[in-house]
Amino acid sequence: MTSETSKKAHLPELEELAPFCSIVLPGSGQFLQKKTWRGITIFAFSLILGFLVLWGFANYEIGAVQIGNMIYSWLVIPLIFYYLWNIYDAFVLSTSKKSPILIAFLAGAIILYVVGWYVTDIKLDRLVTRFDAAKTVMYKIANPDFFSTQEGDKVVVCGWKCMWNAVDAKLHGETGPTIFVSENVGRIFGGKGKITATIWDVWFGNAKTPGERIQGFQTGKIVETIAIGLMATIFSTILAIPISFLAAHNIMRRVPGGSVIYYITRGILNIVRAVDTVVWGLIIIVWVGLGSFAGVIALTIHSIAALAKLFSEEIEHVDPGPIEAIEATGGDFFQVIRFGVIPQIIPPFLSYTLLRWDINMRSATVIGFVAGGGIGFFVLETIRQGGYQQYAAALWAIAVVIIIVDFISSRWRNQILKDQPPTEAKVSVWKKIRKVVYFLIGAAAFIYCWTITEINLKDLFNPGSTFGQLLLDFISIDLSSGVVKGVTEQLVITVMQAFMATTIGGILAIPFSFLAAKNLTGKSRFSSWIFYISRASFNILRSIEALLYVAIFVFWVGIGPFAGMLALAITTFALLGKLFSEAIESIDPGPIEAVNAAGANKLQMISYAIVPQIVPPFLSYLIYQWDINIRMATIIGFAGGGGIGLMFSTYYNSLQYHKAGTVVVGIVLIVALMDFTSAKIRENFV
Amino acid sequence: MLKIENLCKTYPNGTQALQNVSFEVAEGEFLAIIGLSGSGKSTLLRCINRLIEPTSGKIIWNGVDVTAASGKEIRNIRRQIGMIFQQFNLVKRSSVNTNVLTGRLGYSPTLPSLFHVFSKEDHENVKKNLEMVGLLDKIDVRADSLSGGQQQRVGIARALMQNPKMILADEPVASLDPVLAHSILKYLEQLNKEFGITVLCSLHFLDLVHRYATRAIALKDGRLVFEGLPKEIDDVQFKQIYGKDAERVEIV
Numbered sequence: 001m002t003s004e005t006s007k008k009a010h011l012p013e014l015e016e017l018a019p020f021c022s023i024v025l026p027g028s029g030q031f032l033q034k035k036t037w038r039g040i041t042i043f044a045f046s047l048i049l050g051f052l053v054l055w056g057f058a059n060y061e062i063g064a065v066q067i068g069n070m071i072y073s074w075l076v077i078p079l080i081f082y083y084l085w086n087i088y089d090a091f092v093l094s095t096s097k098k099s100p101i102l103i104a105f106l107a108g109a110i111i112l113y114v115v116g117w118y119v120t121d122i123k124l125d126r127l128v129t130r131f132d133a134a135k136t137v138m139y140k141i142a143n144p145d146f147f148s149t150q151e152g153d154k155v156v157v158c159g160w161k162c163m164w165n166a167v168d169a170k171l172h173g174e175t176g177p178t179i180f181v182s183e184n185v186g187r188i189f190g191g192k193g194k195i196t197a198t199i200w201d202v203w204f205g206n207a208k209t210p211g212e213r214i215q216g217f218q219t220g221k222i223v224e225t226i227a228i229g230l231m232a233t234i235f236s237t238i239l240a241i242p243i244s245f246l247a248a249h250n251i252m253r254r255v256p257g258g259s260v261i262y263y264i265t266r267g268i269l270n271i272v273r274a275v276d277t278v279v280w281g282l283i284i285i286v287w288v289g290l291g292s293f294a295g296v297i298a299l300t301i302h303s304i305a306a307l308a309k310l311f312s313e314e315i316e317h318v319d320p321g322p323i324e325a326i327e328a329t330g331g332d333f334f335q336v337i338r339f340g341v342i343p344q345i346i347p348p349f350l351s352y353t354l355l356r357w358d359i360n361m362r363s364a365t366v367i368g369f370v371a372g373g374g375i376g377f378f379v380l381e382t383i384r385q386g387g388y389q390q391y392a393a394a395l396w397a398i399a400v401v402i403i404i405v406d407f408i409s410s411r412w413r414n415q416i417l418k419d420q421p422p423t424e425a426k427v428s429v430w431k432k433i434r435k436v437v438y439f440l441i442g443a444a445a446f447i448y449c450w451t452i453t454e455i456n457l458k459d460l461f462n463p464g465s466t467f468g469q470l471l472l473d474f475i476s477i478d479l480s481s482g483v484v485k486g487v488t489e490q491l492v493i494t495v496m497q498a499f500m501a502t503t504i505g506g507i508l509a510i511p512f513s514f515l516a517a518k519n520l521t522g523k524s525r526f527s528s529w530i531f532y533i534s535r536a537s538f539n540i541l542r543s544i545e546a547l548l549y550v551a552i553f554v555f556w557v558g559i560g561p562f563a564g565m566l567a568l569a570i571t572t573f574a575l576l577g578k579l580f581s582e583a584i585e586s587i588d589p590g591p592i593e594a595v596n597a598a599g600a601n602k603l604q605m606i607s608y609a610i611v612p613q614i615v616p617p618f619l620s621y622l623i624y625q626w627d628i629n630i631r632m633a634t635i636i637g638f639a640g641g642g643g644i645g646l647m648f649s650t651y652y653n654s655l656q657y658h659k660a661g662t663v664v665v666g667i668v669l670i671v672a673l674m675d676f677t678s679a680k681i682r683e684n685f686v
Numbered sequence: 687m688l689k690i691e692n693l694c695k696t697y698p699n700g701t702q703a704l705q706n707v708s709f710e711v712a713e714g715e716f717l718a719i720i721g722l723s724g725s726g727k728s729t730l731l732r733c734i735n736r737l738i739e740p741t742s743g744k745i746i747w748n749g750v751d752v753t754a755a756s757g758k759e760i761r762n763i764r765r766q767i768g769m770i771f772q773q774f775n776l777v778k779r780s781s782v783n784t785n786v787l788t789g790r791l792g793y794s795p796t797l798p799s800l801f802h803v804f805s806k807e808d809h810e811n812v813k814k815n816l817e818m819v820g821l822l823d824k825i826d827v828r829a830d831s832l833s834g835g836q837q838q839r840v841g842i843a844r845a846l847m848q849n850p851k852m853i854l855a856d857e858p859v860a861s862l863d864p865v866l867a868h869s870i871l872k873y874l875e876q877l878n879k880e881f882g883i884t885v886l887c888s889l890h891f892l893d894l895v896h897r898y899a900t901r902a903i904a905l906k907d908g909r910l911v912f913e914g915l916p917k918e919i920d921d922v923q924f925k926q927i928y929g930k931d932a933e934r935v936e937i938v
Contacts, residue, residue, distance in 0.1 A: 590775030594841075597735055598848055599765030599792020607789045607800050612780045 011435050016525035022090035026083060029090030037684045038093075042086050042104075049111045050490075053079050055353045059489065063114060069483040075114060078107035085192040115498040116418055120561040121642070126274040130556055137388060137555045144393035145184040151176040157182065157389045184390045187378065188397050190220030198451050215447045219452045225374035227449035228295045228362035229405075234446070235296070238302030241349070243269075243304065244311030251315060251341070254333060265308075270311030272305035274671035276662060277363045278547075278645075286470045287463045292453040297460070299360050299367060306359075311345070318344045353412045365398050366547045370649075373453070376548075383551045383639075385680035391551060395544055404544035434596045457467065473657030483659050486647065487666045494643040495670065497565045497636065498629035499501070505572025507623050512538075512573075513580030520584060520610075546632045550639035565640020568629050576625055583617035584610065623678045629672045634667050687713040687884060688734070688852065693743035694852050695729050695908075703729040704740070705908045711852075711886065716878045718899035718916065719820060719888040726908040727888040731854045734886070748851075765792030768845030768883075770874075772857040774837040778830035782821065782840050786812045789847030808847070815843040819873060835866035838899050842873055853877065855887040859894070867891075871898050892919065 022029030022224040026046040031039030056062035063073040085103040088238045092099040127134075143159030149166075158166075158179050169176025186193065195216040197207035201592075207214050245251050247265040252258030281298035288294050323340040331339065341504055367603065368376025375394055380391040516534035521527040546567045553563035591609040637645025644667060688711040695704040703726045711717050719727050720835055730876070732738040736752060740783050746750040768789070776785045790808045791799055811923055816822045819839035821832075829837060838858060843855055856875060859867035877883045889895050894904050895916045902919065904912035904927045912923055925932065 217902070588775075588778070589775045590771060590773050593737055594769065594771060594775035595788050595791060596737060597767070597769035597854075598766055598789050598844070599761040599763075600788070601761060601791075601796060603796055604791045604794075604799055608780075608784070608791060609777060612777045612784075616779070 016094070019087065019090035019094050020088050020655070026086045030093060033093050035093060037680075041193070042089070045104075045108060046082065049082060049108060052111055052115045055116065055488075055492065055514040058575045060118055062118045063462075069643030070458045075111055078110040082107040082111075110522055112499065116500045119493045119496050120500055120565045122500070122565070123557065123631045124563050126557040126562070130558075134556045137552055140388040141392045141395065141552065143389060144396050145182050145387075145389040146393055147179050148182040149179050153175075159389075182393075184393055186218065186220070188220050188375070188394055189219055189223050192216075192222055193218035195219075200451060204500060211681060221368075221375045221378040221394070222401055222514070224292055224452055225368075225376075226361070226401065227400075227453045228292055228299065228367065228374050229357065229361035230445075231296045231449050231453050231455065232299030232303055232364070233360050235300045235352065236356070236360075237349075238305055239300070240307035240311055243308040243313060245337070247308055247312035249317035250318075250320075251337070254336075256410075266312075268307050269305045270672060270675075272301060273309065274668045274675070275302075275365060276631050276635045276667075277302040278370055278638060279369050279648065279664065279667070281369075282648075283470070283474075285371055288374035288456070288459040289464065292371075293455055293459065294371040295364065295367040295373040296453050296455060298371055299363055300361070303356055303360055307352060307356055311349060312555065314345050314348045314352070315341060330419055342576045347416050351416050354409045354413050354416070357405055361402060361405045362543075362545055365402070365633075366545045369547060379548060379551070380639075388551075388555070388641065395548060398548070399540050399543040403539055406539075406543070447667035470657055474661035477665055478656075478658035478659040479662065483662050487662055490556045490644040490647045490663075491666050491670050493561050494633045494645075495630065496672070497561055497568060497641075497643055498626065498633040499634070501565050501572050502622065502626045502629050506576050506618075507574040508569075509573050510579055510618075513577050513584060514606075516581035518576060519585035519587075534577070538574045538578040540583075541570060543579060544571070546571045547635060547639050547641075550636060550641040559640040559642070561642030564633070564643055566640075567636060567641055568632055571632070572625055572629060575613065576621060577629075579621045579624075580614070580618060583614050583621065587613040620682060623682055627678055630671055634671070687711055687748060688886075689746040690734075690746075691744040691746070693730070693733060693745065694741045695738065696741045703908050704743075704905075706734070707743070707904055707905070707908070707910050709910060709913055711884060711885055714878070714882050715873065716885045716887070716898060716900045718902040719886065719905065720890075720892070720895055720902060720912075721888075721905035721928065725905040727905055729890060730905065731769075731856050731886060734767065734854060735767050736760050738890075741812050753792050761792055761856060766851050768850035770838070770841050770845055770853060770855040770858045772860050774834070774841045774861075776837055776840055776844075778828040778881050779828060781826055781828055782816070782832070783812060783825050784828070785840055786816060786843045786847055789844040792848065792902040811847060812843070815846045816840075818844050819845070824923040834862050835869065837868075838862065838870050839873070839898075842870070842877075850883060852884040852886065855885065857888050857890065860890055868895065874898070892924070895919075 016649050018032040020030045021032055022042075025043070027039040027041070027043030029039070030042055033039075055072040055075055056075070057064065061073075063075040064071055065074045076366075076486060082104055085107065087100045089101075089104070108536040116670055143157065143161075146159045147158040148155050148163055149158040158177065162177055163179065166176040166179050176256050185191070192215070194213055195218050197210055197212040197214050197216075199210050199228075201207040201214065201216070202210055206216065239554060243265065247269060248262055250261055255261075277298050280301050284294045284297045284301075288297065318341055322344070323336055326336050326340045364374055364376075366372040366376045368378065369380050371377075375398060379391055382388070382394065466579055512534055515530050516538060521531040524674075546564075549567035549570055553566040557563050557566065587610060591613070592605060595609040633643055634644075635645045635646065637643045638649055644663060648660055648663045648667075650656075650662060691708050691766050692709070694702070696702050707726075707730065715921045719730065721727050729738055733740045734747075734752070736755070743753070747763060747767075750759075750763065752760070755763055775862060784802075787804055787808060790804060790811075794804060794808075813822060813825070816825055819842050821836060821839055821843070824832060824836065826842075829840065832840065838861075841858075853874070858874070859870050862870065871887075871894060873878070874885050875886060878885045887899070889899075899916050902912070902914065902916045902921075903910060904923075906927055911927055912919065919927070
């Protein structure tokens, strides 16, 4: 009691004054009362909300209302509420009571959604008025160009109805339409066609010189895509390993001057990671020219940065015990790494490589949009020609490949992370032979992929003549006010696209995730059908990158940020739906039992036993998705989805590299800022 | 008060957890259920309030056939029967207050309860029951910041919110150390003696059965192998219940 009173006597001024500081500077009162993060958050949000209201009014007249002679945005009202809440909060804090954050939350949400709604150009009426367009495109997606039939002297796509007619006719012994495999299938999966001869063709005697045009087996675009993903994964893993040691603090601490190298490496990795693979692709094509090779390099660069970061974190988290023990025996730096570090990091490294393979396969499907190789290039071409049924066939092919890759990758990962079985003393001959066969198959596959992705190391060391100029132009960014204003505008749109897509997709995912959680759907036949259908739709929707969806929504609602936002929302819905349902499946069943035993009904059970358990994982997945969406939103413009990507490709295609450089700097800054924010949110609130 | 007739439970994987179990429980009893792990004690307790659907047999609770009750009826029966769990089954991230209030869900109209609106009487009862288990000062803390013994006392307060006529306790002390075990069982004994609540409690340790139970039944491989007073469990009975390699252990 005495200590409390003496404490109060000591600090009367600060405790009483702190709330008043919030009147002058939002958040400062909370900051002074030792609620550091609360204060910083309130301050940062007041800046963001204030900027959005002012900027939105100045550029778009968002929320403009006229009162007498004054025209101003009504969004000032929630802003004032936010400000008043901040003062109220500071005063409540000083009485050490709990302060309700609902008002701040509502005020912030109103401003974010109104501005977001406006800048992402959301026009819900178009979803309805242009429903016919949607029906057309949906019909085409549902009837992909896999089979064709002859109609008069024209070859047309044979959809489900046509195939049904053929089968029906056959069953009744009549002559129906003749069906044959479409040319489109050959382009996607491979078939006979003109190809450029490789050294292997010369070796087998099919051609005289490499580069000659000969008749042969044309590689399918989807096969090319698989090869791009595979090569990029192999190259990036090999290159990321040495780099990861440079970015591991516990290793570099042991080397003189290591800390400097550590910070430089980490910084470069973060910058490289912030720029999306697709943007890297644009820079690379100037270097080595259009083609699969450019795609491989772009993916490799981005993967090196991502893998090296994960690898280095893994190195930093190794058990220091063995290192200490080896140092104690007098081992030197390299011996410590060889015997103390490497054995510990092999399983996690392999697991990350597999995960990255999965990600690279997804990136490989879109890299062709800019770099000109793989299925992405095919998709771009078919959309330009309005061949939506050919595009649909590509989407289905991608979905199948990605689902298989996903399955293999997660299965191998689980195997790796399980405890290794003790090594057998005697390895059977068959196992040895099997190993050799596996190795030979692997080597053959590697050589095949190397050939079809047209990897050419000579090109790599002989960049295009304009590349030097491009780099110089990129580095000397254009900071004139017009460009900066434009970039700012597009960045706001991009962030808002990601924000709207994440929240809308996330909210939609919640009810559906309950249907896809095995522990809730029950065991009856009907409910297990619901479970399988919802899980399958999540997996199929999830396997296609947002960039590939844009074309559908452009057809439906027109070119612009709305189409891009919808494409992002679809992928968000699918990924979060899957993650949410897995989170629901992993909850503790005990409380459900207890609440049921007390006689609660189903709704009460969900709200008391399930909801409190799933709020934290849901929030953290939402933030994870937000990180993904911010990156995706920066490239969604390449396909007509609006935002900063559109601006970049416009500047880039008109050879205005100074301005394109400014855009890249903007992207790097915003992605880094968002990464930092989400990391902090995760630390402090989830 | 409670009559079990030929109760059987076969799980989908073929395990016969209960085989023709029949016994009766009179009002005001403290019935201990003993047996090895996997002998069917948990299944038996969960069949009584139908958290697990019995395969066949009858359960008559105060003249009502529990096995035939519909969804609404079973919830009405459940709310008169409190349950206490080995793993406490609290919602870890919710406050003690919310956890205790969940005991009232069976009595509360759905819509207000979804918005966390409960009657004034309920809120007063939370305080009363928490005071009884000595945790009134913890009313606003999160359940996961409590120790195991404290969490189980919250579990008791939650069951008391139901004004139960009977309490089913599924190994309530198996996750607690011996000293805490006695403190929890003393609360159950108090409820049994002072408020006349019938208690069905599965227990591992025989000396706890001797100390607290008024009657005991024993299960082995899903069959009832003993029914009688705790002191009647002699060495022969003991070997029959626990197998011939078992030895008695004493706790505290």
